[in-house]
Amino acid sequence: MAHPAQIRIPATYMRGGTSKGVFFRLQDLPASCQQPGAARDRLFLRVIGSPDPYAAHIDGMGGATSSTSKCVILSKSSVPDHDVDYLYGQVAIDKPFVDWSGNCGNLSTAAGAFALHAGLVDPARIPDNGVCVVRIWQANIRKTIIAHVPVSQGQVQESGDFELDGVTFPAAEIVLDFLDPSDDEGEGAAMFPTGNLVDELEVPGVGKLQATLITAGIPTVFVNAADIGYTGTELREQINTDPAALQRFEAIRVAGALRMGLIKTPEEAATRQHTPKIAFVAPPASYSASSGKTIAAADIDLLVRALSMGKLHHAMMGTCAVAIGTAAAIPGTLVNLAAGGGARDAVRFGHPSGTLRVGAAACLLDGSWTVSKASMSRSARILMEGWVRVPGDTC
Structure with missing residues (x-):
């Protein structure tokens, strides 16, 4: 019985803060996955290796924890005064389910760095040396995140002496500013949906x-x-x-x-x-x-x-x-x-x-x-880049 060959999709495996995920440029995804829907969800599940009743993700890029079962899509921003749109999918481990209801703050760090790596930021805005301010539109929650990404010789500086508890090795510090971070959903559409502090x-x-x-x-x-x-x-x-x-x-x-x-x-x-x-x-x-x-x-x-x-x-x-x-x-x-x-x-x-x-x-x-x-410091670096492969009938 014939089976379809695997397809390969350009991808980058990155650590951001205390999380890891598979990063894609929107334009590199198969055509059926460039819009939200079942095809995209099937792709991300197969990339990560879910659902996995063994809870090991042996046949995928996931790490069988919520911190390592993540996929990210970036594209040039559709929103004025922003550089990139960043969309995040949290992939369930034991269920055929991708949750798009929120952001990953840790991978927001890697989103800023990946935007530069992937050529999604106007070169005129990238200094030869210093800090590049990457203006990110977080598409899941429709909020702005500013990533202050260190740059050396026009490239993202990944090595450094910033230490982050939960990450084994030091790296370069990336400062994140989450602007107006209160979500806009729920009955009250306010920071405290019930109107009460407690x-x-x-x-x-x-x-x-x-x-x-x-x-x-x-x-x-x-x-x-x-x-x-x-x-x-x-x-x-x-x-x-x-x-x-x-x-x-x-x-x-x-x-x-x-x-x-x-x-x-x-x-x-x-x-x-x-x-x-x-x-x-x-x-x-x-x-x-x-x-x-x-x-x-x-x-x-x-x-x-x-x-x-x-x-x-x-x-x-x-x-x-x-x-x-x-x-x-x-x-x-x-x-x-x-x-x-x-x-x-x-x-x-x-x-x-x-x-x-x-x-x-x-x-x-x-x-x-x-x-x-709200502001905090994290770090990020590329772990591997190239192509991720999935069976040809995935999407």
């Missing part, structure tokens, strides 16, 4: 919980670690090997999504796995990070652990870091209270792999909180 959620099987529901960076449900039996110092293994715990977290996430107006029924949560995120916070405490490094309570403002695609993240999602920084800047949120309360324009939090600092400029305007910008 809500009471009734969670089936869990009970009543205080929660901060925020849509900055990415829709996120924050709860107190102590209220669900944790300290905030937990590492991945303590959560991800406990099916009952993961089920409780999903119940909290679904309750938050309903209250935020992101879904109308609990069943819809299965088609929206990427958002909202669920995170738990606690006051600072000393702990050993996953690398064995000691994180001292005196060196952080609070503890945060967050789940992505149903599992505790090994470090921190970049978009969730934006939510953390924004909520920390607003007195009265659970994040702000865990950090000691009061006004602040930056916060350093402890996560499973170490620490991260994020800044946010928030203000109260006409009775509503707004945030003009």
